[in-house]
Amino acid sequence: MYAIEVENLVRKFGDFTAVDNLSFSIKKGEVFGLLGPNGAGKTTTMSMLSTMLPPSSGKASVNGFDILKDQDNVRKSIGIVFQDQSLDEELTAYENMDFHGRLYRIPKSTRQKKITELLKLVELYDKKDNLVKTYSGGMRRRLEIARGLMHEPQVLFLDEPTLGLDPQTRNHLWDYIDKLNKEKGISIILTTHYMDEADKLCHRIAIIDKGKIIALDTSENLKNDIGGDVITIISPERDDLYSAIRSMPDIKNIELHDSSITIGIQNAEKHVAHIVNIASANNIEIKSLSINKPTLEDVFLHFTGRTIREEEANSKDKMRMIRKAGRR
Amino acid sequence: MDIVYTIWLRSVKRYIRSKSRLIGSLGMPLFLFLVLGFGLNSVVVMPGMEQGYIGFIMPGIISMSVLFTSVFAGIQIIWDKQFGFLKETLVAPVSRFEIMLGQTVGGATTAVIQGLIILGLSLFMGLEINNIPGFFVAIIFMTLIGLAFTAFGIAIASRMEDMHGFQLIMNFVIFPIFGLSGALFPIDSLPEWIRSLTLLDPLTYGVEGIRYGLLGTSQINPAVSFGVLSGFTILMVIVGSYLFRKISI
Numbered sequence: 040m041y042a043i044e045v046e047n048l049v050r051k052f053g054d055f056t057a058v059d060n061l062s063f064s065i066k067k068g069e070v071f072g073l074l075g076p077n078g079a080g081k082t083t084t085m086s087m088l089s090t091m092l093p094p095s096s097g098k099a100s101v102n103g104f105d106i107l108k109d110q111d112n113v114r115k116s117i118g119i120v121f122q123d124q125s126l127d128e129e130l131t132a133y134e135n136m137d138f139h140g141r142l143y144r145i146p147k148s149t150r151q152k153k154i155t156e157l158l159k160l161v162e163l164y165d166k167k168d169n170l171v172k173t174y175s176g177g178m179r180r181r182l183e184i185a186r187g188l189m190h191e192p193q194v195l196f197l198d199e200p201t202l203g204l205d206p207q208t209r210n211h212l213w214d215y216i217d218k219l220n221k222e223k224g225i226s227i228i229l230t231t232h233y234m235d236e237a238d239k240l241c242h243r244i245a246i247i248d249k250g251k252i253i254a255l256d257t258s259e260n261l262k263n264d265i266g267g268d269v270i271t272i273i274s275p276e277r278d279d280l281y282s283a284i285r286s287m288p289d290i291k292n293i294e295l296h297d298s299s300i301t302i303g304i305q306n307a308e309k310h311v312a313h314i315v316n317i318a319s320a321n322n323i324e325i326k327s328l329s330i331n332k333p334t335l336e337d338v339f340l341h342f343t344g345r346t347i348r349e350e351e352a353n354s355k356d357k358m359r360m361i362r363k364a365g366r367r
Numbered sequence: 368m369d370i371v372y373t374i375w376l377r378s379v380k381r382y383i384r385s386k387s388r389l390i391g392s393l394g395m396p397l398f399l400f401l402v403l404g405f406g407l408n409s410v411v412v413m414p415g416m417e418q419g420y421i422g423f424i425m426p427g428i429i430s431m432s433v434l435f436t437s438v439f440a441g442i443q444i445i446w447d448k449q450f451g452f453l454k455e456t457l458v459a460p461v462s463r464f465e466i467m468l469g470q471t472v473g474g475a476t477t478a479v480i481q482g483l484i485i486l487g488l489s490l491f492m493g494l495e496i497n498n499i500p501g502f503f504v505a506i507i508f509m510t511l512i513g514l515a516f517t518a519f520g521i522a523i524a525s526r527m528e529d530m531h532g533f534q535l536i537m538n539f540v541i542f543p544i545f546g547l548s549g550a551l552f553p554i555d556s557l558p559e560w561i562r563s564l565t566l567l568d569p570l571t572y573g574v575e576g577i578r579y580g581l582l583g584t585s586q587i588n589p590a591v592s593f594g595v596l597s598g599f600t601i602l603m604v605i606v607g608s609y610l611f612r613k614i615s616i
Contacts, residue, residue: 089458090458091454091457091458092615111460112460114458114459114460115460119458121451121454121455123451123454124450124451125450125451125452125453125454125455126451126452126455127377127381127452128450129380129381129384129385130377130380130381134377134380138373138376138377139455139459141369141370141372141373142370142373142455142456142459142461143459143460144369144370186455
């Protein structure tokens with residue numbers, strides 16, 4: 040049985056299709072990442088899977104329960120950490136946990152034991168009686184994760200779990216999420232637009248752009264698609280350089296972008312000298328040249344032709360326009 | 368019932384914790400009481416009222432503080448919506464009706480506490496309660512006002528995006544409800560057309576009911592008041608839960 044199965048899921052807002060015919064399935068015990076820029080449809084997908092938003096068409100099941108017909112069982116099966124904070128700041132950490140436990144009808148003795156156990160796990164037990172409004176961003180995040188685990192969900196939804204956190208806290212959370220998955224066998228679906236995060240945590244990654252999955256595989260395989268290492272060259276005469284070196288043997292793939300050329304090649308160090316030689320033989324100026332092991336950023340660039348940052352700027356404008364149109 | 372209790376508990380905890388809100392909301396009723404009560408007591412002659420004008424408006428001021436506290440408690444779910452906490456409740460495996468009911472009972476509880484504080488203070492200022500059963504009659508009416516108008520607040524909040532509309536609601540809905548309710552004047556001496564307006568105002572029946580409980584006299588039969596106000600309360604709970612069910616975040 041799958042933890043999550045999604046079949047041709049569609050969600051439209053007016054004319055805008057936020058999620059476009061999405062299909063994928065997540066195995067039990069898997070950590071699955073939805074990676075994409077802001078406005079790609081990640082949160083909308085999460086909202087539909089958590090029964091917060093009805094899909095326009097298509098179907099999906101979570102822990103074997105249909106998200107439309109069996110909402111209550113879906114809700115019992117999942118724990119969620121939302122992208123935006125969802126704590127009551129006027130209550131203490133303990134009271135927030137207690138409220139959650141009561142909502143999920145956990146009997147009193149189990150509830151108290153669970154709260155203690157989980158607050159210790161996320162290292163907030165010493166501060167359990169402080170009001171949440173005195174907590175830092177990282178502490179709030181940890182509290183939300185602890186809360187999401189309280190009713191022992193089969194599937195944990197993490198929507199941008201480390202957004203806006205400092206690197207140290209992020210690392211801490213990553214270790215923690217990893218531990219949860221390994222020790223408790225919880226299936227996890229997480230969205231992120233940090234490449235390194237998806238890379239570090241997820242068994243499989245779906246790269247999603249404009250509501251569609253454009254690639255879905257393990258991080259290893261996605262990177263192999265690029266063809267080994269990545270050489271990035273910035274040059275004013277990109278077109279000339281491109282035609283000069285494209286026929287070089289060993290090059291797995293070569294792409295011309297707005298400001299750079301990227302080359303996928305095995306053992307890049309060996310070939311750099313050759314590339315530079317070709318360039319100088321043709322009198323082509325090279326402004327900079329760098330070699331790196333491929334990151335998911337490169338993967339995104341490879342599949343969409345855009346970097347995630349470019350995409351982000353565009354989609355923010357788009358979202359703003361949609362929101363304005365919606366108000367009218 | 369557990370769920371209703373859970374939500375109720377949260378409302379009451381929040382209320383007790385926000386001391387500034389508690390004290391702040393006493394200001395207006397006390398101010399009205401002092402200015403109108405003592406200011407007009409010597410000029411206004413109330414036929415058949417032993418306790419004078421002060422005694423007459425006291426039930427009105429109590430209803431006012433119950434009204435304002437409960438509407439505000441209902442509208443507060445906008446904060447929950449904006450600060451994200453509402454999601455936490457909505458994604459739990461509980462029905463929206465239970466959530467709405469918990470909010471309503473919680474809001475009504477805080478409103479009644481607020482009303483009782485005013486009532487307590489007015490005892491110090493010389494108000495005399497008619498008899499002990501009357502005191503409980505007053506509490507029943509305060510509870511009904513509290514329930515009805517918290518549900519009313521939730522209904523409004525379910526349709527509102529953010530707090531921007533709050534001032535509008537206060538000025539064009541809540542104040543007229545208070546002003547027309549006969550809290551400050553006897554409805555029998557009004558011109559016919561205003562009188563029919565006041566009879567359309569559900570709060571009128573709350574004020575009259577409390578007045579009957581505390582002073583032993585009222586211009587509307589307390590059984591009628593009870594019937595109308597109960598009906599209005601049930602209607603508001605239905606409307607509120609219907610609109611709350613359709614809330615989306």
